Amino acid sequence: MNQTAAEGIGKNGGYCHRCRSWHILPWKEAWQACTDLMADLHRHGRVDLMQPEEKADSRCCTTPLFAAGAGKMLGLLLGRDTHGNEQRLLAFSGMYNGLWLIDGWVEPVFNLPDFLALHGPAEKKISTLGAQLASLPPSAPERNMLRKKRRELSRQNMAAIHALYTLRNFRGEEQSLTSFFSTTSGPPSGTGDCCAPKLLHQAQRLRLRPFSMAEFYWGGGNASARRAHGHRYAPCASKCQPILGFQLCGL
Numbered sequence: 001m002n003q004t005a006a007e008g009i010g011k012n013g014g015y016c017h018r019c020r021s022w023h024i025l026p027w028k029e030a031w032q033a034c035t036d037l038m039a040d041l042h043r044h045g046r047v048d049l050m051q052p053e054e055k056a057d058s059r060c061c062t063t064p065l066f067a068a069g070a071g072k073m074l075g076l077l078l079g080r081d082t083h084g085n086e087q088r089l090l091a092f093s094g095m096y097n098g099l100w101l102i103d104g105w106v107e108p109v110f111n112l113p114d115f116l117a118l119h120g121p122a123e124k125k126i127s128t129l130g131a132q133l134a135s136l137p138p139s140a141p142e143r144n145m146l147r148k149k150r151r152e153l154s155r156q157n158m159a160a161i162h163a164l165y166t167l168r169n170f171r172g173e174e175q176s177l178t179s180f181f182s183t184t185s186g187p188p189s190g191t192g193d194c195c196a197p198k199l200l201h202q203a204q205r206l207r208l209r210p211f212s213m214a215e216f217y218w219g220g221g222n223a224s225a226r227r228a229h230g231h232r233y234a235p236c237a238s239k240c241q242p243i244l245g246f247q248l249c250g251l
């Protein structure tokens, strides 16, 4: 862990290289609002809270989250719109049970149709190679070549997907996600899909001025996951902190 990462533990924001300082968002007010959200989640047992009970989507049920280690990070941002009214944004990390979009929750950072056009065909190719590999005897000489090919395809797919993420800060500046990480390793898988970057991106899209943000874990924890149901956590050091300083710049 480098010095900046070590300094950042528990900080609700990130280091901004332009301002040479940390940009941090307070969490207490948002955490207060999380209490209401948690009560709603507990009461309804689903995340499609905008839908009336009879229209609830079974994929949005929270029961599967309570299997050991299957919980999910959820996040809440409070901001003011251009009229000064307080607005609340909600986010789940990554996908929720195979869904990128759920009414009442913010969209992913990338453009979804672009993502689907890339990801679907690439996954198909990768799984075809996997099936070919599985059908070969362990001693077959083509195995190494196929394995290499599959690894290369996965790498290309990941790079193409990361290229879909363009972050925008509160000065109106844009920067690609990949520019925040070393060119050799690239961003870790799932960078930009955590709650904090999704919330800030949506706030910027909607021209909200965020003033508080908090994230918590909902569902079953386990010893190795080091997450517990209903507990608050700061943004992760590996994926979020390298980008949050930029995203918060200009607030």
Ligand SMILES: [Zn+2]
Residues within 6 Å of the ligand: 194, 195, 235, 236, 237, 239, 240, 241
């Ligand atoms: Zn994160």
Ligand SMILES: [Zn+2]
Residues within 6 Å of the ligand: 016, 017, 018, 019, 020, 023, 245, 248, 249, 250
């Ligand atoms: Zn800055």
